[in-house]
Amino acid sequence: MYTGAEEGYTNQLSPVFICIQNASHLPATSLPTLKMPKEAESVKHLLATLSAPNATPTLRVHFPEKTVTQPGVKLSKAESAKPPTLSISSSLVTPDATGEKKYVVVALDLDPPFPSFPVMGPILHGLHADLTPGTTVEEGEANTEPIAVYVGPGPPPPSAPHRYVFLVFEQPPNMNTESMRERLGLGEKPGVRARVRWDQEAAEKKLGLGRVVAGNYFIC
Numbered sequence: 001m002y003t004g005a006e007e008g009y010t011n012q013l014s015p016v017f018i019c020i021q022n023a024s025h026l027p028a029t030s031l032p033t034l035k036m037p038k039e040a041e042s043v044k045h046l047l048a049t050l051s052a053p054n055a056t057p058t059l060r061v062h063f064p065e066k067t068v069t070q071p072g073v074k075l076s077k078a079e080s081a082k083p084p085t086l087s088i089s090s091s092l093v094t095p096d097a098t099g100e101k102k103y104v105v106v107a108l109d110l111d112p113p114f115p116s117f118p119v120m121g122p123i124l125h126g127l128h129a130d131l132t133p134g135t136t137v138e139e140g141e142a143n144t145e146p147i148a149v150y151v152g153p154g155p156p157p158p159s160a161p162h163r164y165v166f167l168v169f170e171q172p173p174n175m176n177t178e179s180m181r182e183r184l185g186l187g188e189k190p191g192v193r194a195r196v197r198w199d200q201e202a203a204e205k206k207l208g209l210g211r212v213v214a215g216n217y218f219i220c
Contacts, residue, residue, distance in 0.1 A: 036119055040200035042167060043110065043122075046215040058214035060087045061166055068218045074161060075218050081152040088168060088214040093133050102171040103131045104180075104209065107150060108200065110217075111162040124190070124198040125164065126150035129177045144177040148190045153220035165217035169209040180207055 049055060050071040061068040062085040066075055086105060094101070107126035111118045128146040155162045175183075183206045186194055203209075 037121060037197055037199075038201070039110070039122075040204070042204060042212050043108070043165060043200060046165065046167060046212050047217075050216070057216045058089050058092060059166060059168060059216040061085075061216055061218065062087065068216055071217055072163075073218045075153075075220050077153050077220060080164070080218065080220055083150060084166075086166065086168065088133070092213055100132070102129070103133070103213070104129045104169045104171045104207070105131060106167045106169070106200065106203075108165050108167075108198065109151075109153070109155075109162050110165060111155075111159075112196075113156055114159045115162065116160070120196050122198050122200060123151070124148055124195040125152075129171055129175070129180050131171075147177060147181050147184070147186060148195065151195070155220065161219040163217050163219055166215060167212050168214040169204075169211075170213055172208045175207060183207060 050057060055071075057069065057071055063075070063080055064082050066073075066079045068075070105126070105128050106124070108122040109125050110122050112120040112123050126146060127148040130144045153162065153164060181187075184203060
């Protein structure tokens with residue numbers, strides 16, 4: 001597991017999520033009644049940026065056995081099942097007047113149940129607020145429990161690999177974990193129903209989030 005500081009990637013966010021499994025299933029009989037979901041502009045922009053020639057990813061996703069440095073790296077379910085640690089380029093971390101700037105991390109599966117027919121997506125795979133950066137993994141802090149615990153990859157066996165994207169936002173100074181939970185209408189432990197067909201664009205508006213500070217994705 002990555003445990004040290006890297007030049008240009010010295011600000012670490014603490015382990016973000018607790019892993020649960022297989023939130024990618026609804027009865028097949030429900031699929032014909034669903035319209036294809038709209039992809040959030042923040043996700044579109046991130047994917048376009050990462051696919052540009054000579055693009056430099058601004059986020060690294062550290063799992064115990066593998067680190068995602070380049071977009072689209074393929075990981076197994078086992079390799080991506082445990083809680084990741086995120087690191088963002090130090091040039092992107094600008095402290096506010098109090099030196100207490102916090103961050104929000106969102107993790108999404110963009111392709112359920114199948115990349116060719118992602119009618120159930122995106123699925124919210126994790127949402128954590130009140131994250132503060134440090135100079136090493138050990139110094140980063142998560143001051144509260146996640147709003148939605150991390151869901152490890154669980155695409156159905158016939159499916160092609162899914163894209164799992166992580167987006168980091170600056171947290172509005174007037175928001176915290178509880179106020180964000182309330183604005184999103186989420187309970188203490190959001191279940192499958194609350195996660196499936198997650199409206200990322202609406203969530204960003206409700207929370208007053210700005211542009212994506214850093215992001216990356218892997219496939220599984």
